[in-house]
Amino acid sequence: xxxxxxxxxxxxxxxxxxxxxxxxxxxxxxxxxxxxxxxxxxxxxxxxxxxxxxxxxxxxxxxxxxxxxxxxxxxxxxxxxxxxxxxxxxxxxxxxxxxxxxxxxxxxxxxxxxxxxxxxxxxxxxxxxxxxxxxxxxxxxxxxxxxxxxxxxxxxxxxxxxxxxxxxxxxxxxxxxxxxxxxxxxxxxxxxxxxxxxxxxxxxxxxxxxxxxxxxxxxxxxxxxxxxxxxxxxxxxxxxxxxxxxxxxxxxxxxxxxxxxxxxxxxxxxxxxxxxxxxxxxxxxxxxxxxxxxxxxxxxxxxxxxxxxxxxxxxxxxxxxxxxxxxxxxxxxxxxxxxxxxxxxxxxxxxxxxxxxxxxxxxxxxxxxxxxxxxxxxxxxxxxxxxxxxxxxxxxxxxxxxxxxxxxxxxxxxxxxxxxxxxxxxxxxxxxxxxxxxxxxxxxx
Amino acid sequence: xxxxxxxxxxxxxxxxxxxxxxxxxxxxxxxxxxxxxxxxxxxxxxxxxxxxxxxxxxxxxxxxxxxxxxxxxxxxxxxxxxxxxxxxxxxxxxxxxxxxxxxxxxxxxxxxxxxxxxxxxxxxxxxxxxxxxxxxxxxxxxxxxxxxxxxxxxxxxxxxxxxxxxxxxxxxxxxxxxxxxxxxxxxxxxxxxxxxxxxxxxxxxxxxxxxxxxxxxxxxxxxxxxxxxxxxxxxxxxxxxxxxxxxxxxxxxxxxxxxxxxxxxxxxxxxxxxxxxxxxxxxxxxxxxxxxxxxxxxxxxxxxxxxxxxxxxxxxxxxx
Numbered sequence: 001x002x003x004x005x006x007x008x009x010x011x012x013x014x015x016x017x018x019x020x021x022x023x024x025x026x027x028x029x030x031x032x033x034x035x036x037x038x039x040x041x042x043x044x045x046x047x048x049x050x051x052x053x054x055x056x057x058x059x060x061x062x063x064x065x066x067x068x069x070x071x072x073x074x075x076x077x078x079x080x081x082x083x084x085x086x087x088x089x090x091x092x093x094x095x096x097x098x099x100x101x102x103x104x105x106x107x108x109x110x111x112x113x114x115x116x117x118x119x120x121x122x123x124x125x126x127x128x129x130x131x132x133x134x135x136x137x138x139x140x141x142x143x144x145x146x147x148x149x150x151x152x153x154x155x156x157x158x159x160x161x162x163x164x165x166x167x168x169x170x171x172x173x174x175x176x177x178x179x180x181x182x183x184x185x186x187x188x189x190x191x192x193x194x195x196x197x198x199x200x201x202x203x204x205x206x207x208x209x210x211x212x213x214x215x216x217x218x219x220x221x222x223x224x225x226x227x228x229x230x231x232x233x234x235x236x237x238x239x240x241x242x243x244x245x246x247x248x249x250x251x252x253x254x255x256x257x258x259x260x261x262x263x264x265x266x267x268x269x270x271x272x273x274x275x276x277x278x279x280x281x282x283x284x285x286x287x288x289x290x291x292x293x294x295x296x297x298x299x300x301x302x303x304x305x306x307x308x309x310x311x312x313x314x315x316x317x318x319x320x321x322x323x324x325x326x327x328x329x330x331x332x333x334x335x336x337x338x339x340x341x342x343x344x345x346x347x348x349x350x351x352x353x354x355x356x357x358x359x360x361x362x363x364x365x366x367x368x369x370x371x372x373x374x375x376x377x378x379x380x381x382x383x384x385x386x387x388x389x390x391x392x393x394x395x396x397x398x399x400x401x402x403x404x405x406x407x408x409x410x411x412x413x414x415x416x417x418x419x420x421x422x423x424x425x426x427x428x429x430x431x432x433x434x435x436x437x438x439x440x441x442x443x444x445x
Numbered sequence: 446x447x448x449x450x451x452x453x454x455x456x457x458x459x460x461x462x463x464x465x466x467x468x469x470x471x472x473x474x475x476x477x478x479x480x481x482x483x484x485x486x487x488x489x490x491x492x493x494x495x496x497x498x499x500x501x502x503x504x505x506x507x508x509x510x511x512x513x514x515x516x517x518x519x520x521x522x523x524x525x526x527x528x529x530x531x532x533x534x535x536x537x538x539x540x541x542x543x544x545x546x547x548x549x550x551x552x553x554x555x556x557x558x559x560x561x562x563x564x565x566x567x568x569x570x571x572x573x574x575x576x577x578x579x580x581x582x583x584x585x586x587x588x589x590x591x592x593x594x595x596x597x598x599x600x601x602x603x604x605x606x607x608x609x610x611x612x613x614x615x616x617x618x619x620x621x622x623x624x625x626x627x628x629x630x631x632x633x634x635x636x637x638x639x640x641x642x643x644x645x646x647x648x649x650x651x652x653x654x655x656x657x658x659x660x661x662x663x664x665x666x667x668x669x670x671x672x673x674x675x676x677x678x679x680x681x682x683x684x685x686x687x688x689x690x691x692x693x694x695x696x697x698x699x700x701x702x703x704x705x706x707x708x709x710x711x712x713x714x715x716x717x718x719x720x721x722x723x724x725x726x727x728x729x730x731x732x733x734x735x736x737x738x739x740x741x742x743x744x745x746x747x748x749x750x751x752x753x754x755x756x757x758x759x760x761x762x763x764x765x
Contacts, residue, residue: 120560120580360622363602390671391622
């Protein structure tokens with residue numbers, strides 16, 4: 001086996017040099033009005049992350065696992081990697097229009113596509129991947145299905161459940177013997193205070209989405225925000241992420257209102273939004289937090305002053321979108337459309353990536369052992385193609401998948417975050433969401 | 446008036462006599478081919494060739510120019526001097542990359558959507574075989590000794606070794622994430638493969654089919670995830686190899702004996718594909734998002750000029 005040795009000291013020096021280069025660049029950049037703010041952020045990074053980095057840099061010196069890659073492959077005995085997929089049927093939510101039909105099986109088809117792709121590689125490497133689906137009925141008990149049918153029989157589990165169900169499931173003592181791939185939540189708490197070493201998160205967190213939107217608004221110099229929050233608990237969490245992003249990027253929330261459903265027949269969207277959207281101070285952009293889509297679509301074109309809508313409606317932040325076609329995305333869009341008869345949703349994309357991550361780790365380690373695959377997934381050698389132009393990997397401090405975020409209007413892709421100019425000493429992807437020094441995840445406790 | 450026409454006449458005679466070499470560049474978004482005089486460093490003209498042209502190659506006798514017009518689902522054959530369309534080849538759906546055998550009578554096409562390699566008899570415009578390969582085949586090349594056809598599949602992360610006599614896969618090499626392009630050394634002893642997502646160049650021994658060296662790139666001031674190697678090419682004496690680093694906007698110069706990265710040359714944005722001049726004194730690069738090509742002088746290892754050619758320059762080839 002060949003190992004790649006890296007020298008510790010030059011790497012450290014390089015990191016420091018990088019800080020300086022970037023700081024210099026910012027100072028010289030006259031068009032970046034907020035440059036000084038970013039500069040301060042960098043000084044903060046330089047002080048805080050360098051201390052953290054030392055451990056990482058040392059970790060990077062460990063031998064990379066590439067034994068498998070060094071051999072040409074024979075196709076003798078087949079090694080099985082069995083994966084379970086757990087979800088529960090959902091009631092269709094109230095919808096504003098019939099344009100977008102309710103999709104029952106978001107996620108499953110993405111997982112199936114991932115299995116197909118893994119098995120094509122497996123044909124050449126002597127590995128076989130299987131997917132067993134567990135779809136719990138609406139009145140069923142998810143934890144019961146897990147303990148009776150999954151625990152003890154599977155090592156890898158794709159979970160597509162809301163945060164309120166994922167948490168108790170992951171807390172089960174037997175769940176710790178598995179590696180769970182969460183493809184259904186964006187909760188920041190699950191990635192911070194409540195993080196768990198055996199749970200990886202594939203969807204971007206709310207904080208990552210909010211940071212992506214904030215970077216774009218900063219670039220457009222839409223610095224005065226009017227925040228509109230829906231009545232559900234999830235909407236409040238989304239609004240929290242928006243507020244965190246505003247603070248992080250030095251933006252101002254000039255007003256904040258909660259949308260109430262009054263069911264008053266005299267109040268229509270046309271009259272109500274115009275009144276609702278009047279604020280004491282002027283704003284550049286209306287930021288809406290309405291995850292279920294109960295009213296957000298009403299806002300665009302109906303505000304008192306003409307302003308763009310951004311957030312959960314209007315310009316949205318998402319890991320995947322039907323308008324995305326760069327970096328080979330057309331190919332996977334075609335393959336998914338052909339298989340599913342519909343566009344790929346973000347849960348499908350996440351489930352696809354989860355299965356591909358298992359595949360990549362199994363191929364490279366030529367193993368189906370949980371500890372080996374998990375070590376590989378968290379190693380520096382692990383890279384995954386997500387058709388978004390940047391290699392994907394998992395953050396070692398909270399299990400979150402590092403990924404670009406698409407900023408999409410209903411029929412056009414507007415931008416891809418991280419937006420140009422937002423720099424980071426390690427990877428610009430870590431300008432989105434909770435970076436290592438900010439993370440509250442302490443999973444060694 | 447007279448002065449102007451004189452100037453034109455002079456210019457025309459210069460183009461037709463003094464500098465015969467032409468560089469052909471496919472323009473993905475302009476549906477056209479750009480023709481560049483690399484000595485003068487000038488765009489001579491652009492001609493329409495079909496929908497979304499990408500892969501490009503010259504026949505060994507330099508008479509025919511093959512262009513994959515992806516959205517027309519065909520590979521078109523042009524007269525390399527007059528640019529008149531001579532015919533179409535049955536390439537299969539959405540052709541992007543293809544390769545010719547050294548004799549120039551067979552063409553091998555990657556069909557990305559169908560996970561196939563199509564083998565075409567050029568003279569009779571007939572499909573001889575379709576070979577099932579991994580998911581999303583991209584890079585394709587034939588060894589100079591005509592023993593191996595190489596197909597690289599992006600999603601399967603595999604190099605397929607196909608015997609050109611039987612058109613069947615006889616070996617596979619697992620490579621780093623999202624392999625893009627592959628090139629043989631002139632002696633056919635080594636295959637160089639780029640991995641876009643891992644940011645590496647892999648050097649594979651043709652005899653053992655094993656990776657003998659993994660080359661990493663380091664560009665000061667650029668984070669590692671921006672280093673995404675695509676096009677790769679090695680000079681005929683196996684002195685130096687060149688790798689296009691995509692969004693890092695640079696071409697790396699690699700010592701082909703020690704595999705050290707000797708230099709990185711700043712070119713245009715999102716550099717994709719590479720081609721040598723016929724005498725191997727110059728290297729041409731297509732820079733996808735800055736809409737130009739860079740001309741590199743091999744002896745001095747410097748970028749001498751960039752020439753604006755049109756929107757999304759993709760493939761490049763030079764004709765003596």
